[in-house]
Amino acid sequence: MSKHIDNDTLKQALSVYFISGTTNVNRPLPNVLTEAISGGITLFQFREKGSGCLTNKAKRDMAEKLFQVCKDHQIGFIINDDVELAIAMNADGIHIGQKDAGASITRKMIGENMILGVSVHTIEEAKQAVADGADYLGVGPIFQTNSKQDAEEVCGPERIMDMRKSGINLPIVAIGGITVEKTPEIKRAGADGVSIISAIASAPSPSYAANQFKEIMKD
Numbered sequence: 001m002s003k004h005i006d007n008d009t010l011k012q013a014l015s016v017y018f019i020s021g022t023t024n025v026n027r028p029l030p031n032v033l034t035e036a037i038s039g040g041i042t043l044f045q046f047r048e049k050g051s052g053c054l055t056n057k058a059k060r061d062m063a064e065k066l067f068q069v070c071k072d073h074q075i076g077f078i079i080n081d082d083v084e085l086a087i088a089m090n091a092d093g094i095h096i097g098q099k100d101a102g103a104s105i106t107r108k109m110i111g112e113n114m115i116l117g118v119s120v121h122t123i124e125e126a127k128q129a130v131a132d133g134a135d136y137l138g139v140g141p142i143f144q145t146n147s148k149q150d151a152e153e154v155c156g157p158e159r160i161m162d163m164r165k166s167g168i169n170l171p172i173v174a175i176g177g178i179t180v181e182k183t184p185e186i187k188r189a190g191a192d193g194v195s196i197i198s199a200i201a202s203a204p205s206p207s208y209a210a211n212q213f214k215e216i217m218k219d
């Protein structure tokens with residue numbers, strides 16, 4: 001079966017990858033997402049985690065709303081962790097971490113037509129994810145992050161460079177404490193994109209923040 005998306009299209013989509021759940025914003029997430037899209041984000045991940053997050057039907061209803069906003073603007077919609085929900089909604093993709101079900105099991109569950117992203121911290125984890133059929137890797141935490149409670153230790157942009165040197169050619173998006181100022185260094189290290197939670201979700205203007213990342217990532 002043909003892949004849902006080719007590498008180059010996916011690399012483009014990963015360039016400004018906004019990730020958020022309802023606990024990362026203090027106003028309706030569909031509104032924040034719409035503003036971030038108008039500012040130029042290229043992909044969205046719904047990551048509903050942590051204390052006070054939505055569950056069950058409320059989570060499903062929010063996911064449907066956010067998916068519709070993405071469809072209305074031709075932006076890909078990725079769900080974090082929740083493979084059943086991603087399959088039930090026919091989302092564009094699923095993102096899993098090292099603590100979730102293995103990437104190869106997940107790939108079997110979702111088939112070839114859904115994007116599979118995997119969080120990796122080490123070169124060994126990256127090689128395993130490639131072997132398991134991942135479409136892209138989330139590498140980090142590159143810098144200190146407040147958005148993830150159980151983050152691994154900070155690895156710096158050089159981890160991305162080391163992965164490239166070891167022959168990892170899969171699309172890579174950097175994650176963890178990413179700001180506009182730090183983005184050029186991440187690009188130079190070989191990342192195809194940056195994934196952002198609070199620098200857009202908590203920005204006074206999510207569209208302005210998204211546009212700043214877009215401007216840096218486009219050239």
Ligand SMILES: C=C1C=NC(C(F)(F)F)=NC1=N
Nearest residue numbers: 080095119137138173175195
């Ligand atoms: C923990 C995560 C690490 N990386 C990514 C992504 F940026 F999508 F690759 N998403 C996550 N939820």
Ligand SMILES: [Mg+2]
Nearest residue numbers: 081096097100
């Ligand atoms: Mg996870």
